[in-house]
Every structure is written in C-alpha cells, then in structure tokens.
Amino acid sequence: MSFSLNEMEATAKRATRGAGYCWGQAEEAAKATRWLCAQGLDGASSLAALLSLGFASNPSMHRPKGASGVWTGEVALCPLSVGPLLSDSAHLLDEGHIEIHDLAAPALLLPFASYAARALNCAVAVEIDQIEAITDGVALSAPDRFPARAQRVVIHRSADPVSPCAQHTRANPTDADWDTLTTFAHRTYAPATEESRLLGAGAGLSDND
Amino acid sequence: METQTETQIERRDPATVMRLSRLGSLHQCRLSFMRQLTRRLAQENWSFTRPVFDIDANGVGRAVYTAQGPERAYSLVAFAHDLPPEQRSDRVIAEAWDATFTLFDGIPTQADIDRLSRNVPLQEAGRVSESELSLSRANRSVRLWKHVVDALAAGQQPDLSQIHQVGYLMRTTAVYGSGKFGAADRERVANRPEAQAPFQVEMLSVFLTRTFVRDLVQHMANAKGGDQAAQLDPEIARWLGIGNSTGLGMAPFIVNHPVLFNNWIMAREEAIARVRSVATATRDEVDQFRNLFRRSQLSISWWQSEHPIQIKKLAHLNADLKAIAAYLDDDDLSGVSPWDRLVSWSETALSEEGQEFVASLILEPYPGLVDGLTSCMADSRTEAFVINGRMSIGQACGLIQETYGWALDLDWTAREHCARAWYVSEEKLEPRLGERFEEPIEAYEQPLAPARDAAAAYTALSGWDDSQTIAEFLLRHPEHRHTIRRVQLARSAPYGEIRDNTIGEKVLPIDMLRAKLSFFGATHFDPRSDRWVRICMYSGAPYPEELTAENADLWVYPQDPA
Numbered sequence: 001m002s003f004s005l006n007e008m009e010a011t012a013k014r015a016t017r018g019a020g021y022c023w024g025q026a027e028e029a030a031k032a033t034r035w036l037c038a039q040g041l042d043g044a045s046s047l048a049a050l051l052s053l054g055f056a057s058n059p060s061m062h063r064p065k066g067a068s069g070v071w072t073g074e075v076a077l078c079p080l081s082v083g084p085l086l087s088d089s090a091h092l093l094d095e096g097h098i099e100i101h102d103l104a105a106p107a108l109l110l111p112f113a114s115y116a117a118r119a120l121n122c123a124v125a126v127e128i129d130q131i132e133a134i135t136d137g138v139a140l141s142a143p144d145r146f147p148a149r150a151q152r153v154v155i156h157r158s159a160d161p162v163s164p165c166a167q168h169t170r171a172n173p174t175d176a177d178w179d180t181l182t183t184f185a186h187r188t189y190a191p192a193t194e195e196s197r198l199l200g201a202g203a204g205l206s207d208n209d
Numbered sequence: 210m211e212t213q214t215e216t217q218i219e220r221r222d223p224a225t226v227m228r229l230s231r232l233g234s235l236h237q238c239r240l241s242f243m244r245q246l247t248r249r250l251a252q253e254n255w256s257f258t259r260p261v262f263d264i265d266a267n268g269v270g271r272a273v274y275t276a277q278g279p280e281r282a283y284s285l286v287a288f289a290h291d292l293p294p295e296q297r298s299d300r301v302i303a304e305a306w307d308a309t310f311t312l313f314d315g316i317p318t319q320a321d322i323d324r325l326s327r328n329v330p331l332q333e334a335g336r337v338s339e340s341e342l343s344l345s346r347a348n349r350s351v352r353l354w355k356h357v358v359d360a361l362a363a364g365q366q367p368d369l370s371q372i373h374q375v376g377y378l379m380r381t382t383a384v385y386g387s388g389k390f391g392a393a394d395r396e397r398v399a400n401r402p403e404a405q406a407p408f409q410v411e412m413l414s415v416f417l418t419r420t421f422v423r424d425l426v427q428h429m430a431n432a433k434g435g436d437q438a439a440q441l442d443p444e445i446a447r448w449l450g451i452g453n454s455t456g457l458g459m460a461p462f463i464v465n466h467p468v469l470f471n472n473w474i475m476a477r478e479e480a481i482a483r484v485r486s487v488a489t490a491t492r493d494e495v496d497q498f499r500n501l502f503r504r505s506q507l508s509i510s511w512w513q514s515e516h517p518i519q520i521k522k523l524a525h526l527n528a529d530l531k532a533i534a535a536y537l538d539d540d541d542l543s544g545v546s547p548w549d550r551l552v553s554w555s556e557t558a559l560s561e562e563g564q565e566f567v568a569s570l571i572l573e574p575y576p577g578l579v580d581g582l583t584s585c586m587a588d589s590r591t592e593a594f595v596i597n598g599r600m601s602i603g604q605a606c607g608l609i610q611e612t613y614g615w616a617l618d619l620d621w622t623a624r625e626h627c628a629r630a631w632y633v634s635e636e637k638l639e640p641r642l643g644e645r646f647e648e649p650i651e652a653y654e655q656p657l658a659p660a661r662d663a664a665a666a667y668t669a670l671s672g673w674d675d676s677q678t679i680a681e682f683l684l685r686h687p688e689h690r691h692t693i694r695r696v697q698l699a700r701s702a703p704y705g706e707i708r709d710n711t712i713g714e715k716v717l718p719i720d721m722l723r724a725k726l727s728f729f730g731a732t733h734f735d736p737r738s739d740r741w742v743r744i745c746m747y748s749g750a751p752y753p754e755e756l757t758a759e760n761a762d763l764w765v766y767p768q769d770p771a
Contacts (some may be wrong), residue, residue, distance in 0.1 A: 004339070005396070006388025023656040024683075024690020031594060032556060049697060084690065088598025088680035115595045170339060189635040190653040192644075209352055 001178070008171035009034040011178075012047055014185035016080070019058030025080045028090060032083065032111035037171035039140045041107060044173030048172030048180035049148060050079065050105035064100075067092060071100040076149065079105050083112035086155065090116035093124065097156035106153055107146035110135060125158035218485040218549055220478040224615070226465045229709040233720025234522070234561040237765060238569035239579045240476055241587065241730030244762055246412040247750060248580075249403060253279050257417075257753035259424070261322070266432040267291050268425065271326060274417045275316055276753070278403055283342070284313040285408075285417035286322060289425060297348050299382045299743075301639045305760065306332070306346035307379065308421070312414040314340050314393065330382075333637065336391040342398065342410045343386045347379040347418060350452065352376050353370045357426050361441060362434030363435050366375070372448045373511040376733055376745035380452025382516070384411045398588065406583055407469065408729060419451045419747050426662035442753070448767075450748030453731065456741050457640045460721040461631065464657050467698055467705030469588035473728045474704035476582040477569075483578045484571050485549040492742035495542045501573050502537065504766035505566070508529055508732060508749075511767075516736040522562050529563025566582030573763075593701070596694050598680030602673045605682075605693060612699045612706050616660035617667055619710070628714035631657040642718060642740060658712040659695055666692040 003011075013030035017023060029047060036043030055062040055078045063081035064071035067089045071082060082100060086109065089157035092098055093116060103109065106128045117124040118137035125134045128150045141162045173181070225231070237244075249255075258275045264270030274285040288309045297306045309330045311422070314320065321340065328335030332346055353375040386408070388394040398404035410439040423446050431438045432447040463470045490498075503560060509530065514520055548571045554566045572579045610617070619626055632653040643650040656662065666689040673682055683690050699706055711714060718740040724735065731744035750764040751757070 001336075002338070002391065004388030004391060004394045006394050007391070022688040022690065024692075024694065027594075027691055027694070035271070059687070067680065081684070081687065084687070085598075085680065085684050088596055088678075088683060090600060108597070115592075118592060119595070157248050169394065186635075188633060188653060189638065190632045190641075190650050192634045192636045193648070209350070 001172070001175070003171045003173065003178075004036060005034050005169065005171055008037050008044065008173070009037065011181050012044070014188050015047065015051060015181040016184070018184035018187035019051040019054075020060075021080060025084070028084050028112075029080055029108070030081075032108050034171075035111035035114065036107060038168055039110075039142070039143070040165050040168045041140075041142070041146075042173065042177075043107075044171060044177040044181060046105045046107040046146070048173075048177040050108060051184050052180065053104055055080075055104070062104075071098065072102065076101055076102050076104045079103060079108035079112075083109050087112045087115035087119070090119040093120060093155065093157050097154050100153040101151065102154070103150045103153050105148065106150040107130075109153065109155075110140060110142065114138070114140065116155075123158040123160060123162055124162065125156055127152075127154040129153075134158050134160055134162050136162040139167075141165070212528075220475070220482045223612075223703045223706070223710055225494065226338060226478060227704060227706060227708040229707060229711075229717065229720040231338075231561050231565065232707065232724035233717060234565045235724050235727035236566050236569040237727055237730040237732060238477060238480070239572045239576065239762075240473075240480065240583055241418075241728060241765075242406065242408045242412050243519070243730035243746060243750075244765065245406050245583050246335075246409055246416065247756065247761045248762070249409075250276070250278075250416075251756050251758045253403075255279075255753075255756075257420075260316075262424065262428075264289050264425065264428055268429050271322065272421055272424070273317065273322065274420060274753075276417065279383055281314075281401065281403070282316050283413060284316055285414060285421065286311050286313050286317055286325050287418070288326060289420045290330065292348070294351070297351070297647045299348060299380070299456075299741075301383060301456060301458065302637045303382065304334070306382070307349045308418075308425070309346045310343075310414060310418055310421075311337055311341045311345070311392075311529065312343040312410060314342050314398070333390060338391055339393045339397065339707075341392045343384060343412060343414045344390055344609050345381050345384040345391055345411075345418070347381045347451070348454075349379050350377060352373050354426065358430045358433060361427065361430030361439050362437075364434065364437045364439045364676070366439060366442050366445055367450065369445055372445065374513060374670070375452075376448075376511070376748050377422075377450045377452035378426055379418075380454050380743060381415065381418065382454050383458075384414060384453075386411045399587065405587055407473070407587055412729070415451050415453075416750075419449070419750075420752055422451065422563070423449060423752065435761075441751075446752070447750070447755075447764075448748055450745040450750070452743055452745055453726070454737075454743050455726065455740070457642060457718055457720050457722075459725050460642075460718045460740075461655065461657055463721055463725055464659065464707065464711065466588065467695060468590060468593055468702045471702035471705035472586050472588055474701075475710030476586050478704065480572050480575075480582055481552070481568050481577040485546070485552055487548055487575070487578075488545060490542055490547045490574070496549070497574040498542070498571065499537065501570060501763070501766050502533065502761075504768060505523075505570065506534075507767050507769055508765070512733045512735075514735045518719070518739070519734065519736050522560070525560035526566065528561040529559040529566065532558055533563065533567065593698055594694065596679070596683070596690070597697055598678060598683070600679045600697065601675060602670055602677050602679060602682060605679050605696060606667060606670050606675070608696045608700060609663050609670075610741050612703075612708075613660050613663040613667070614694060614706060616664050616710070619660075621661045621664055625714045626710060627658075627661065627712050629712045630718060631655040631712070642716075645712075656691055658710075659692065659706060660710060661712065662692045663696065665689070666696075732765065 033043035062078035261273035
C-alpha cells in the first residue's frame with residue numbers, strides 16, 4: 001500500500017519506541033526511515049529487520065565503545081547508536097575515515113552520512129563491504145539493495161559527484177514489514193479503560209446541542 | 210505616510226510570553242491564518258464555483274466546491290449524511306458524522322469523486338491519496354440547525370440573536386492535513402505561494418465548508434417548505450461561522466513542533482515590538498484602532514461559555530474592556546510612543562486576557578509593519594533536527610539553564626509536579642492525559658514534559674567534565690538525546706518551549722489548545738472541560754462570492770448593523 005512519508009515517519013517513530021529504544025533514537029530512526037523512502041529505498045524493511053533483532057534489550061552491547069579508533073561493540077553494532085554518533089562526530093571525517101566493524105542493518109547509516117555531508121559541505125562515501133553509496137546531503141547515489149549485516153564499513157569524504165536517484169514522495173512498504181512496524185508501534189499504546197475514555201480525553205457533556 | 214520601521218522596543222521575554230496561562234489568553238491578530246488566507250484570495254482575485262450539488266430531500270448526497278487561483282485550483286469534495294442523534298459525537302472515537310470532506314488538489318473527475326465517496330465518509334477507517342490535501346468532518350449544532358431550517362421553511366428569517374449565541378450551523382470535529390490517512394505530505398504544497406504559510410490548506414477547506422453548510426441548510430429548508438421557503442438573508446448568513454471542537458490532539462502538536470510554534474509566537478512578538486516602537490500615531494491610525502476596539506467589544510459581547518474557568522476569564526476580560534475604554538477616554542494616543550504606553554499600562558492594569566487582547570489589537574493599524582512577517586511563520590528548516598555533537602557539556606548546561614532554569618529546582622518526583630502523564634490510547638490512537646498515580650499508564654508515557662526531561666539531563670550532565678563534547682555524553686546516554694536536541698533548537702527558537710509544567714496537577718490543556726487556535730484566528734473559545742474546547746471560525750467573513758479587497762481582512766470585527 002502507498003503511504004505518505006509522514007505516515008512512514010510517524011509509524012517508524014512509534015515502532016522504534018515500542019521496540020524499546022529511547023525517544024531520541026526513535027526520532028532518529030523515524031527521520032532516517034523517511035529519508036531512505038524518499039530516496040526510493042525500502043526504509044521500512046531495514047527498520048523492521050533491525051527492530052526484530054531485539055538490540056534495545058541490551059543497548060550497551062550494541063554501541064561503539066568510543067568515537068576514536070575502529071568503532072566496535074561487544075557484539076553486532078546497532079545503526080541507531082552508530083548513526084547518531086556519526087552525525088554527532090561528523091568533524092572526524094575531516095581528519096580521516098571512520099571504520100566500523102560488524103554493523104546490523106547498514107542501510108540505516110546512510111541518512112546519518114547525509115547529515116554529516118551537510119555539516120561538512122561535501123560528499124560523503126559509505127563503503128559497506130563490497131558496495132558503495134555516496135551522498136551530498138540531499139541526494140544519494142546507491143544500489144537498490146543492502147546486506148542485512150556488514151562486516152566492515154568505511155566512511156570518508158569523497159570528491160566524486162553524486163548522481164542522484166529520483167526523489168520519492170510516497171513509501172511503499174511490503175505488507176509484512178508494515179505489519180512488523182505496526183505491531184511494535186502497538187506496544188506504545190495504553191489499553192483503553194472506560195475511565196480513561198471519559199477522563200483521559202475530557203469528554204462528558206452531550207454533543208447533541 | 211511612511212511608517213517608521215526601526216525597532217527600538219525589544220520583543221517580550223520568552224519567560225513572560227511562554228507561560229501557559231498567558232498562552233491560554235492569546236487572541237487572534239493580523240497574522241492569523243484565516244485572515245492571511247482571505248486577504249490572499251481577495252488580492253489574487255480567486256474565483257469560486259460549485260460544479261456538483263447532488264443532495265436529496267433527506268440531506269444525503271455529495272457536492273464539490275472549486276476555488277481557482279492564479280496558478281492552481283483546489284476543490285472541496287463534500288459528502289452529506291443522515292446521522293441519527295445517538296451517533297452524534299464530537300469525540301475522535303466517533304464513527305459517523307453529519308458531513309465529511311476532503312480538499313482535492315485540483316478539480317476531481319467523476320472517478321475521483323466515486324473513489325472518495327467510498328473512503329471520505331469513513332474518515333480514519335478509509336484511505337485517501339496523494340491527490341488529497343486534507344480530510345475532515347462536521348456535525349450540526351442541532352439546536353441552531355433546526356431553528357434555521359424551520360424558520361426558512363416557514364418563510365421567515367432566523368433569529369439573529371440565536372445565531373450570535375451559537376455562531377455556527379456545523380462544527381468540524383477534526384481537520385486532518387499533512388499526510389494523514391494517506392493524504393499528500395505538506396512538502397507537496399509547501400513551496401506554492403498560497404500554501405507556504407501554515408495551515409492554509411486546512412483554512413481553505415474550512416472556508417469552503419462554511420459555504421457548503423450555508424447551501425445545505427437552504428436546500429433542506431427548501432425541501433421542507435417548498436414554495437413558501439425563504440432565502441436566507443446574506444446579512445444574516447454572514448454571522449454563521451464554522452465551529453470547531455478540539456480535543457487533546459492539538460496539545461502535543463505545539464510541544465512536538467517547537468520550531469514551528471516558535472515561528473508563530475516570534476512573528477507576533479516581533480510585530481508587537483515594531484508597533485510599540487512607533488514614535489507617533491497618525492490620526493487615521495488612531496481612528497482605526499478606536500473603531501476596531503469598539504467592534505471588538507461587540508464580538509466579545511457574543512462570547513459565551515458555561516465553563517467556570519472561561520466564565521471567570523470572560524469576567525476579567527469584560528472588566529478589562531471597561532478599563533481600556535476609560536484609558537482611551539483619558540489618552541487621545543497623540544503623544545509620543547502611544548502603543549508602547551498603552552501596552553505598558555495594560556501590563557499593570559489588566560488581566561492576561563486583556564493584555565493579550567491589547568497586544569493583538571495594536572497591530573491592526575499597521576499592515577505595513579506586520580503583514581510581511583506572515584512569510585516567517587512556516588518551518589522549513591529540516592536541518593535543525595540534527596544535533597551539533599561538538600557542543601561542549603558546559604555550553605549545553607548553559608543552554609538548559611537559559612530555557613529551563615525555572616524547572617531545575619523543582620522536585621519532579623513530588624506528586625503535584627508530575628501528577629499527570631500524556632499517553633496514546635489503544636483505540637483510535639488519540640492522545641490522552643491521565644493520572645500517573647491512579648492509572649496504569651506510566652509505561653506508555655509520551656515525551657511531552659520537556660522541562661522535567663531537561664532537569665533530568667542537567668542532573669546527568671553534572672557528573673561530566675564541562676569540556677567534554679555532547680557527542681560523548683549522548684553515546685553513553687541516548688535517553689537524553691531528545692532533550693539535547695530541543696535545547697539546541699531553543700537557541701534559534703526561543704519561543705518554542707512552554708515555560709511551564711505540562712504534567713503538573715494544575716496543568717490546563719485548554720491553554721495549549723487556545724494558543725494554537727488563536728493563531729488560526731479562532732474566536733469565542735468555549736471550553737467544555739479542562740481539555741476540550743469549542744471555537745468559532747469565519748463568523749462575519751464574506752462568503753467566496755462576496756469576497757473583495759475591502760472586506761477580506763477586518764471581517765473578524767463585527768459592525769453593528771445599526
């Protein structure tokens with residue numbers, strides 16, 4: 001089904017929160033998923049796959065130990081920790097490349113590379129094992145599909161021009177991925193009680209007047 | 210005459226402006242979104258047609274109203290229904306309405322209308338497409354609807370005093386825009402001149418809805434009265450606005466869009482500062498102000514509420530109007546800095562209702578100083594979302610103190626300071642406000658208490674060295690990421706943060722609703738509870754076919770027919 005990018009973003013935010021991430025990461029995941037969909041990539045698929053891994057139950061295992069040296073975690077890294085660290089530390093790309101080992105759902109790193117590109121005012125290349133994507137902050141030049149997990153990711157400034165994909169105004173997730181996201185999102189909704197129906201929304205007066 | 214544009218008076222302090230009680234006292238002004246729309250429609254000479262009006266004697270059917278502008282057309286597609294009274298509810302959990310609508314981007318084909326007829330009447334349970342810009346519904350004011358139909362059917366005109374008291378024949382109970390339920394995202398229209406300012410699509414939808422409702426009530430009167438039915442007098446029809454019934458959904462909006470909300474408030478504050486800085490007022494400017502003050506008094510005399518909070522506020526406002534009248538008897542506004550003197554006096558003599566009324570009203574004689582600010586009210590800075598990770602911990606702490614200093618010493622674990630929690634209900638996904646200590650909702654809490662979260666971040670930051678970067682902190686503490694983002698945004702959006710507790714036991718969500726609705730240009734706020742408010746829109750406005758440059762702006766101030 002065709003969804004607006006706002007619907008995609010709102011669902012991604014609730015799903016990420018429902019999967020156990022904190023609000024700030026949910027906001028990042030939502031913008032990142034929207035950005036991927038706007039580039040014509042299947043952002044819903046990347047996010048649904050990531051959330052199904054259950055990393056949020058033990059976040060410290062899945063984040064880099066620090067921004068210096070190679071970024072590694074105890075086990076596979078989470079792009080919702082690595083991505084924000086990349087955009088927060090974009091200036092490191094002025095000093096050299098950033099190398100990341102064992103990253104889940106690497107496509108989700110691309111939107112954060114675009115933030116870095118905007119901050120540095122130059123193109124940024126993301127090498128994910130054998131494939132490469134380049135973004136200038138707005139557009140993305142990339143293959144259609146990305147691996148579920150990357151052994152080695154290298155990010156660096158690039159002088160190559162970006163040949164952009166067409167910008168898309170709708171998201172077209174598969175039914176299965178959309179179901180996965182809405183199932184996670186559902187965890188953020190409080191079960192209704194008769195009391196909350198009346199008190200929580202403040203109704204009570206008749207509307208037949 | 211050339212108006213002085215150099216600003217000497219500073220904008221008011223966000224710490225004063227952004228208190229909830231003041232936000233809950235805001236009044237419409239020249240910058241209001243409805244008035245921006247009607248001014249543009251008149252200036253650009255938009256034309257209006259009704260290509261479809263296919264409604265039966267029971268009031269069931271469809272209609273299309275098209276607004277044609279210089280570059281593009283927009284069409285309201287309306288569906289009228291026969292709603293049993295027991296199903297009539299303003300609540301978002303309703304499943305049927307008296308009428309349902311969508312604003313179509315362009316002119317719909319028959320196939321479009323057929324597609325929409327299978328979806329729009331279902332509202333949230335249906336789907337619209339990228340060709341649609343809004344989705345809305347409305348219910349009748351049962352009392353006034355019956356009165357107007359019966360009067361016209363009997364060959365009489367309806368009673369004007371009843372119209373003034375209710376204000377509208379139908380009230381919308383939701384107007385969804387910007388990508389909701391499959392509709393086009395705002396980005397589709399944001400670069401069009403007519404849609405650049407906030408909520409212009411929604412305001413156009415409501416403007417056309419009002420015309421549909423007038424036509425529908427005439428249609429029903431004709432069906433009932435046959436040959437003896439009277440035509441509704443246009444002078445009476447003009448006082449029929451469109452109501453709106455708004456629940457809690459709007460309150461999270463202003464917290465979740467701090468840059469957008471800042472841009473609205475900052476535009477108004479800048480306008481106030483510019484007018485306060487005017488050295489002397491011309492005779493015409495003073496006359497205009499006095500004239501509109503008189504007309505405001507008439508409008509406020511029609512403002513009714515049964516809610517104790519608003520009854521008290523109205524009593525204060527009416528006392529304020531008397532005080533202002535006395536001030537204007539003593540001061541002919543001919544001296545130096547007349548508007549600054551008036552505002553400074555209001556701060557010592559009037560309630561917040563009266564102060565904000567004055568602050569809005571002084572803008573009226575100065576379109577040259579004020580109206581250009583309308584172009585600053587949208588939020589197009591998507592890059593503002595990105596955190597500056599190189600900021601030092603010391604700087605971040607300084608920013609928190611600046612915006613949330615008032616919140617840092619509050620005991621956020623004390624019951625009175627955190628008695629409430631915002632959450633989203635499972636059914637219909639509507640935002641609600643619950644009792645943290647009485648309902649099992651805390652696990653579902655939405656991040657709508659920025660001040661509490663800022664105090665928590667401040668405490669966490671205190672264990673870190675001031676010279677470390679915020680990136681290092683956020684890697685270890687992603688739970689403060691949403692707060693650091695807001696704090697950084699507040700540097701360029703000082704009016705984006707409410708400087709009050711949004712989860713305390715005394716919080717009144719209607720204050721947040723009114724702040725937003727006042728920028729729409731709403732009048733006659735009528736709270737139905739502490740979290741639910743009815744308003745009136747477009748009362749006094751010309752209908753599309755009556756719109757001229759002369760009547761497109763000041764219609765919000767009624768002229769006494771006598």
